[in-house]
Amino acid sequence: MFAEIITIGDEILIGQVVDTNSAWMGEKLNAVGIKVVQITSISDKSEAIKTALSTALTRADIVLITGGLGPTRDDVTKSSLASYFNMKMRVDGETLRNVENFFTKLNRPLLEVNKLQAEVPEGCEVLLNEYGTAPCMWFEVDGKVVVSMPGVPFEMKYLMEDKVIPKLKEKFSMPFIYHKTILTANIGESFLAELLISVEDNLPEHISLAYLPKLGQVRLRLSGVGANYDNLKNEVDSIAKQIIGIANDYVLAEVDTTxxxxxxxxxxxxxxxxxxxxxxxxxxxxxxxxxxxxxxxxxxxxxxxxxxxxxxxxxxxxxxxxxxxxxxxxxxxxxxxxxxxxxxxxxxxxxxxxxxxxxxxxxxxxxxxxxxxxxxxxxxxxxxxxxxxxxxxxxxxxxxxxxxxxxxxxxxxxx
Amino acid sequence: MFAEIITIGDEILIGQVVDTNSAWMGEKLNAVGIKVVQITSISDKSEAIKTALSTALTRADIVLITGGLGPTRDDVTKSSLASYFNMKMRVDGETLRNVENFFTKLNRPLLEVNKLQAEVPEGCEVLLNEYGTAPCMWFEVDGKVVVSMPGVPFEMKYLMEDKVIPKLKEKFSMPFIYHKTILTANIGESFLAELLISVEDNLPEHISLAYLPKLGQVRLRLSGVGANYDNLKNEVDSIAKQIIGIANDYVLAEVDTTxxxxxxxxxxxxxxxxxxxxxxxxxxxxxxxxxxxxxxxxxxxxxxxxxxxxxxxxxxxxxxxxxxxxxxxxxxxxxxxxxxxxxxxxxxxxxxxxxxxxxxxxxxxxxxxxxxxxxxxxxxxxxxxxxxxxxxxxxxxxxxxxxxxxxxxxxxxxx
Incomplete structure (x- = not known):
């Protein structure tokens, strides 16, 4: 199962904000067997949003979009999605009540611009955002899923964990993905690769080995994909054991750590x-x-x-x-x-x-x-x-x- | 002048690493008048690399690629670029000497796999990487520029600052951009904005003011674009002076510093x-x-x-x-x-x-x-x-x- 992430916002492109959302989402999706094949960051421009979505849908079954859902004029994600899917807007009652509750709680007057937060494209399903006023929107098209979420990290994380990932697991049947990381030091990446040449040559098609060097350490990451979790785990763990046996003098830890x-x-x-x-x-x-x-x-x-x-x-x-x-x-x-x-x-x-x-x-x-x-x-x-x-x-x-x-x-x- | 950034590496897609390179690059490019229109993160797969590069070149004049240049088998950027540009590989003498020097200095034997670091597609210009063994490669095609750099942050930063950006400034004629940054503390972003409302209302079209909050400080960045550097500088500096006058109690420094x-x-x-x-x-x-x-x-x-x-x-x-x-x-x-x-x-x-x-x-x-x-x-x-x-x-x-x-x-x- 392939997914793509699209993050919308000029602040990422001019380097004002580091996109930490995508890494977090990649990790969570990976853990449930969804492989992220591309992350795309674009500006708050309708054409850019529609082009990015349309090309992402040629490669992925799931497209997760964050950002551009605020109440101000520079936020155009919702209207771009309505235009892309050729849908009119409707007011979502539950979202409107949610927005009203937020302002009551904050003891602030509700402005017209805030009521607009409750408008959504008519063909989408709204997943209620209990931590903010921007709605989370779930679209289905030709068996594929497009989800639009706010970019505020804690709202996005809550929506992903509590709503989006459970719903994705319901809709798609997914293979298992299993990673095993080994931390080594005192040996360069290429020397380690030479030590492990026989292991690499004998890796089955569905298991890969990556070398991630950093400050005198090298992380070795085995990644496997399979239909049966226990078999996959046994297989990857046994290759990890071989590696640890061979590179024993350089192994600091047999888990992903610092x-x-x-x-x-x-x-x-x-x-x-x-x-x-x-x-x-x-x-x-x-x-x-x-x-x-x-x-x-x-x-x-x-x-x-x-x-x-x-x-x-x-x-x-x-x-x-x-x-x-x-x-x-x-x-x-x-x-x-x-x-x-x-x-x-x-x-x-x-x-x-x-x-x-x-x-x-x-x-x-x-x-x-x-x-x-x-x-x-x-x-x-x-x-x-x-x-x-x-x-x-x-x-x-x-x-x-x-x-x-x-x-x-x-x-x-x-x- | 439009640019796109492509970052290559599975570790970003599975969330093992947060891509901080792109934000840093976006900021530096922005500072010299180059606008980043898209950041794309893809896996170490030749097809993905070639597709991302080809679509980026339809939108941007400059494509900067990081990652996938290590000596191990999971790194395929160089061969993908050679295939994309239809070029054979050649050994770059200067890069080979650089690799040899690295290993001599580390007092380690040079392996065959390390010598491969000195192979580059024959049509590219090599910008010497003095902080690592992976070469920085500069390609030109139809008046556009493609640069491939290592993803290791300090190597990339050194190459961008010392080699790539100066060379881009030489090749493309860009309007002057002048930034002036003021560091403030002890005041929140919105209160500062309220203090500076009259300054903001009177900003000319070609000068913008950004609020960059971080850890209790707010950086105020004035950015101007213009054809005459001295006029632009005078104009921006005089607005900065107004701001410093108004926000004086909160100003820590009148330059971009830490x-x-x-x-x-x-x-x-x-x-x-x-x-x-x-x-x-x-x-x-x-x-x-x-x-x-x-x-x-x-x-x-x-x-x-x-x-x-x-x-x-x-x-x-x-x-x-x-x-x-x-x-x-x-x-x-x-x-x-x-x-x-x-x-x-x-x-x-x-x-x-x-x-x-x-x-x-x-x-x-x-x-x-x-x-x-x-x-x-x-x-x-x-x-x-x-x-x-x-x-x-x-x-x-x-x-x-x-x-x-x-x-x-x-x-x-x-x-």
């Missing part, structure tokens, strides 16, 4: 705590870790020691070491990691110090030079990295590298 | 230093500040005190205060701000403590409750916020609020 979430899970399962000392990453490691709810069981906190004086004052880094070897050095990162372990009284500590650029004041240490340190009760380990990219990229890469370095040593200590 | 950059500029101009104590923001304030090069002149560092024990240990927050009032309280944030000022020996300190959610263990303090503290030699000021949204948004909003609160007090101390 590096920072893996770090917290691994720490919590060992009942261990972590602190951080960040110079070039400036708080980004702490930020990534604290994006995960419940991480305080393992992550106690850290120091951002951006300035050398602070490295000495807060973490007790020896002033002579700073003077003799410089802030970006193996000796300094060692002292930072050990000082953090001591100050924050955690089981482990990671430290970063480097040159994020764009300028360096040291000819021998180019932009991208980053030292990472890992300290535990067993001592301190260090590693030197040379990252490329702009400032933000170097900070992101150093953050990933520090978390990966920590995971590597956590697993090593298990042995 | 809140964190404004904070650093204001601190450096006063020769003052800042430290941070972050609980609920978990290092994000430090991260935002350190994204700016040269910020170490003002930002010395800070503590991430995620755990209560650490608030006491590192910042000296009184244990009784933590017990009696809780970690999320005015009393605690005061102690955190003063403790940081003392530990980090800075002129100013900001502190955050709050509940980012999704759960709260305190019935009286709902998710979104955040206390912010600002300390200077003159004492400590606090403010309570109640943010809505999910965890990440609450962290982002608290970060913005803390920086805005700091700026407010900096300016107050001047008086």
């Amino acid at each position: 590096l920072d979430a893996v770090v917290l899970t691994e720490l919590i399962s060992r009942n261990k705590t972590l602190s951080t000392a960040e110079s070039c990453t400036g708080g980004n490691i702490g930020h990534m870790l604290t994006l995960n709810a419940g991480g305080s069981a393992a992550y106690v906190g850290g120091a951002i020691t951006y300035n050398n004086q602070i490295k000495h004052q807060v973490l007790g880094v020896n002033k002579e070491i700073l003077e003799n070897f410089g802030a970006v050095s193996e000796e300094t990162v060692k002292e930072m990691a050990l000082g953090t372990l001591n100050t924050f009284q955690s089981d482990y500590a990671i430290a970063t110090t480097g040159i994020a650029g764009p300028a360096t004041d040291n000819d021998e240490k180019p932009v991208g030079t980053v030292w990472i340190g890992f300290a535990s009760k067993q001592g301190v380990k260090t590693k030197l990295f040379n990252f490329s990219g702009k400032r933000e990229q170097i900070i992101d890469r150093a953050t990933s590298a520090a978390l990966t370095f920590l995971l590597y040593h956590l697993k090593k200590e298990d042995k | 809140l964190d950059a404004v904070v650093l500029t204001e601190l450096i101009s006063r020769n003052k230093t800042l430290s941070t104590a972050e609980s609920c923001t978990g290092g994000n304030i430090g991260h935002m500040l350190t994204l700016n090069a040269g910020g170490s002149a003002a930002y010395v560092g800070g503590a991430i005190t995620y755990n209560n024990q650490i608030k006491h240990q590192v910042l000296g927050v009184n244990k009784e205060i933590l017990e009696n009032f809780g970690a999320v309280s005015e009393e605690t944030v005061k102690e955190m701000a003063l403790g940081t000022l003392n530990t980090f020996q800075s002129d100013y300190a900001i502190a955050t403590t709050g509940i980012a959610g999704p759960a709260t263990d305190n019935d009286e303090k709902p998710v979104g409750t955040v206390w912010i503290g600002f300390a200077s030699k003159q004492g400590v000021k606090t403010k309570l916020f109640n943010f809505s949204g999910k965890r990440e948004q609450i962290i982002d909003r608290a970060t913005s609020a803390a920086l805005t609160f700091l700026l407010y007090h900096l300016k107050k101390e001047d008086k």
Whole structure:
């Protein structure tokens, strides 16, 4: 079963708004076996809407449209659909009562322009939007379905989950889709592909493997389509097991997750705590870790020691070491990691110090030079990295590298 | 001048990745007078790529394609373009050297599959990608331009800014576009619009005013189009001056900048230093500040005190205060701000403590409750916020609020 998504609104085309609706819809549709084959963003222009809809219907069984349903003049989705389907407008009683209730509740006068919200093309079925005044409209034509929804994310999400997806499942019988994601690190995309060549060569037609690289990690995603869910799941899981067997040294997680979430899970399962000392990453490691709810069981906190004086004052880094070897050095990162372990009284500590650029004041240490340190009760380990990219990229890469370095040593200590 | 963007990759269609590239590209193109009329996301399938390109070329003068240029088998953009333009492949010498350099620098062996990165359709011009191994390819056909770029955001951004946009400006003659941006805070979008109603009513046809709200700030962007650059600039600047006069109390900066950059500029101009104590923001304030090069002149560092024990240990927050009032309280944030000022020996300190959610263990303090503290030699000021949204948004909003609160007090101390 194929679907297309059409998002309507100039704000997306001029980059004022990032379209997060489509990704959310893609994920939900995928989960029920509907494959999104195209997402199209167009402006609030009647011709563009009609052309996009007509071409989408040549490829897909389901077309989901968001946006352009507001009460102001720049919103033309409803009239464009009426024109496309050659339908007159009618007032929908239930929608009108819904609009009136909204204004009563807000204690605001109902304007004529708001009453227009209750007008819909006469041939559509209205799915009541309990979270807003714009109606959700369901059209059927030649066995295909077109749904128009508001673009406001929480209204769209409610309508999709409570009304549209259940109704689509009723109307169409769909195959199952099953995904399995494996997170790897410390190996490049092409090396991983070479390792997995025999797996790829033997993939059945209905299962595909995608490589999704990001900041030193590669996500491997197996996707299968089938009529029997249990068989499909067994088949995909068994291929995943083969992959994990082959790429074992590089596997961080056997589910779709993030590096920072893996770090917290691994720490919590060992009942261990972590602190951080960040110079070039400036708080980004702490930020990534604290994006995960419940991480305080393992992550106690850290120091951002951006300035050398602070490295000495807060973490007790020896002033002579700073003077003799410089802030970006193996000796300094060692002292930072050990000082953090001591100050924050955690089981482990990671430290970063480097040159994020764009300028360096040291000819021998180019932009991208980053030292990472890992300290535990067993001592301190260090590693030197040379990252490329702009400032933000170097900070992101150093953050990933520090978390990966920590995971590597956590697993090593298990042995 | 019309453009279309085509993004290639199953990960977008199944919702694994949100397409942020297109919004970024739309904004940059808009800024140089190129209007994006459609954004199309399709799968890594040759037929889909060729169809999308052929229909885009019926509507637009410029088609920018991202994604599907990796070395693995699921990437088919290059072969699809060669087939579409009916071109054979050739090895591009400069790209091959670039690929070889990458692997030498990474100290990794060069595989055959990586050498394939240097193959390009023979009729295209290669724009060297200094941040990655996938080539950027520029095609011209019937006076129209098609560019294929990698989908990795930082590679795409570098190529767009340094290569593609300058080359587009060379090839096509475009009217001058002049933007002037004013950054405001502490006032909502609709109140600002009400203040500026007389300015808006008198805007000439060729100048528009956009309100871009984000995290408690509103960017006002004046955009003018004209044939004479100097006249246009004078006209737009004079309207900007009117706006700044009217909205003066809320203006943070008279250029397009970020809140964190404004904070650093204001601190450096006063020769003052800042430290941070972050609980609920978990290092994000430090991260935002350190994204700016040269910020170490003002930002010395800070503590991430995620755990209560650490608030006491590192910042000296009184244990009784933590017990009696809780970690999320005015009393605690005061102690955190003063403790940081003392530990980090800075002129100013900001502190955050709050509940980012999704759960709260305190019935009286709902998710979104955040206390912010600002300390200077003159004492400590606090403010309570109640943010809505999910965890990440609450962290982002608290970060913005803390920086805005700091700026407010900096300016107050001047008086």
